[in-house]
Amino acid sequence: MNRFLRLVGRDLRLALRQGSDATIAVMFFVLCVVLFPFGVGPEPNILARIAPGVIWVAALLASLLSLERLFQTDYEDGSLELMSLTALPLEAVVLAKTLAHWLVTGLPLIAAAPLLAVLLNMDGAGFGVLVLTLAIGTPILSLIGAIGAALTLGARRGGVLLSLLILPLYIPVLIFGAGAIDAAINGLTPRPHLLLLAGILAAALPLAPWAGAAALRQAVE
Amino acid sequence: MHRFANPARFLRLSTLLLPWSAGATVVLLIVGLYLSLFGSPPDYQQGDTVRIMYIHVPAAWMSLFVYTNMAAAAAAGLVWKHPLADLFAKAAAPIGAGFTLVCLVTGSLWGAPMWGTWWVWDARLTSVLILFFLYLGYMALVNAFDDPQRGTRAGNVLLLVGIVNVPIIKFSVDWWNTLHQPSSVIKMGGPSIDSSMLIPLLVMAGAFTSYFIAVVILRLRTEIAHRKIQTLRFSVAGDGATG
Numbered sequence: 001m002n003r004f005l006r007l008v009g010r011d012l013r014l015a016l017r018q019g020s021d022a023t024i025a026v027m028f029f030v031l032c033v034v035l036f037p038f039g040v041g042p043e044p045n046i047l048a049r050i051a052p053g054v055i056w057v058a059a060l061l062a063s064l065l066s067l068e069r070l071f072q073t074d075y076e077d078g079s080l081e082l083m084s085l086t087a088l089p090l091e092a093v094v095l096a097k098t099l100a101h102w103l104v105t106g107l108p109l110i111a112a113a114p115l116l117a118v119l120l121n122m123d124g125a126g127f128g129v130l131v132l133t134l135a136i137g138t139p140i141l142s143l144i145g146a147i148g149a150a151l152t153l154g155a156r157r158g159g160v161l162l163s164l165l166i167l168p169l170y171i172p173v174l175i176f177g178a179g180a181i182d183a184a185i186n187g188l189t190p191r192p193h194l195l196l197l198a199g200i201l202a203a204a205l206p207l208a209p210w211a212g213a214a215a216l217r218q219a220v221e
Numbered sequence: 222m223h224r225f226a227n228p229a230r231f232l233r234l235s236t237l238l239l240p241w242s243a244g245a246t247v248v249l250l251i252v253g254l255y256l257s258l259f260g261s262p263p264d265y266q267q268g269d270t271v272r273i274m275y276i277h278v279p280a281a282w283m284s285l286f287v288y289t290n291m292a293a294a295a296a297a298g299l300v301w302k303h304p305l306a307d308l309f310a311k312a313a314a315p316i317g318a319g320f321t322l323v324c325l326v327t328g329s330l331w332g333a334p335m336w337g338t339w340w341v342w343d344a345r346l347t348s349v350l351i352l353f354f355l356y357l358g359y360m361a362l363v364n365a366f367d368d369p370q371r372g373t374r375a376g377n378v379l380l381l382v383g384i385v386n387v388p389i390i391k392f393s394v395d396w397w398n399t400l401h402q403p404s405s406v407i408k409m410g411g412p413s414i415d416s417s418m419l420i421p422l423l424v425m426a427g428a429f430t431s432y433f434i435a436v437v438i439l440r441l442r443t444e445i446a447h448r449k450i451q452t453l454r455f456s457v458a459g460d461g462a463t464g
């Protein structure tokens with residue numbers, strides 16, 4: 001456990017000292033959402049109608065941005081091979097790095113989302129659910145993304161390939177995430193959507209590090 | 222299964238199987254197409270449009286069947302490092318993607334007159350679309366590495382991750398209220414379609430399956446020959462360098 005936390009701490013320190021990943025993800029998220037009023041027109045009713053979906057799609061894309069470098073730098077400078085030799089199982093390494101990735105890129109997205117919801121004139125009933133769905137959903141994005149990042153390690157055009165592999169797997173998260181907010185805005189209960197989303201998280205939490213570690217073993221072999 | 226890890230044994234078996242499966246494809250396809258286009262009655266509601274189903278349904282079955290086989294081969298490839306299993310998944314992927322595309326296109330053609338729309342975002346259609354993207358992603362991933370071994374291994378992991386989609390496709394029509402009709406052939410209490418329509422459907426399914434077997438054998442043989450040529454080239458280059 002101590003090793004696990006130390007690894008999370010190391011990744012966080014690296015991310016914070018280099019400083020760019022978190023800010024770039026949030027800036028991309030904001031810009032992506034801000035484009036929509038220009039694209040579909042500033043009509044408040046239309047914006048309010050599409051706000052949940054737009055925010056969720058933008059969050060998906062923003063979390064994709066830094067995924068490519070989740071294992072890339074460690075793979076290139078050889079520290080990944082050292083990590084695979086330590087007593088800490090590779091599954092725990094993947095989980096630690098995913099957790100650090102989520103803390104750096106996922107949390108700022110959650111913090112920025114209500115502001116964007118105001119810009120898009122979203123109905124007030126959806127704000128709590130928006131934050132809740134993102135809080136459950138963004139860890140899933142990081143977990144699934146970790147599999148893709150491990151698979152494409154050392155591939156040609158890894159970044160593009162990564163999005164091609166991962167985006168189809170993101171679709172269920174998007175459906176239930178945006179569906180919960182829509183339900184809350186329309187006066188229905190968002191509970192079933194939230195439960196399904198939490199179910200995906202409960203399945204991804206043990207399975208994704210396992211698959212990611214299997215993929216990493218192929219890469220460092 | 223480990224008997225076939227030896228490519229030479231597989232090649233001998235495949236020379237035996239290939240003409241039979243190719244012949245079965247031709248015969249079954251001719252019989253199946255005749256039965257489905259002329260030998261079966263039009264549906265009382267759908268009219269002649271129902272004939273699209275004789276292509277659509279077997280293609281949909283095959284898209285799942287091929288993926289499941291590829292995932293099983295991927296598991297065998299990862300667990301036992303079975304060399305032919307890796308090649309099988311790689312050889313089957315374009316065929317599976319083709320079946321999925323046929324399924325999507327014929328479904329769309331059928332939907333236009335029947336549902337009044339080319340496409341709806343219901344659970345079955347969306348999950349089959351995801352399956353199509355999984356096939357494409359697998360093919361892109363396998364070919365993205367300089368070392369072909371690394372590509373197939375990464376692809377194997379992806380195939381096993383994508384297997385979660387298969388039960389979702391199968392049960393999507395039962396779990397959600399969708400426009401796509403529930404299963405009428407494989408279900409409790411026997412099929413609910415008349416034998417005059419069921420028989421052409423099963424013949425077509427047989428034709429598609431034997432087509433898959435024939436093409437996958439052909440592709441596997443090509444791949445093995447390709448590897449042989451590569452090994453020979455490397456050894457010639459090695460000889461040239463040392464000698």
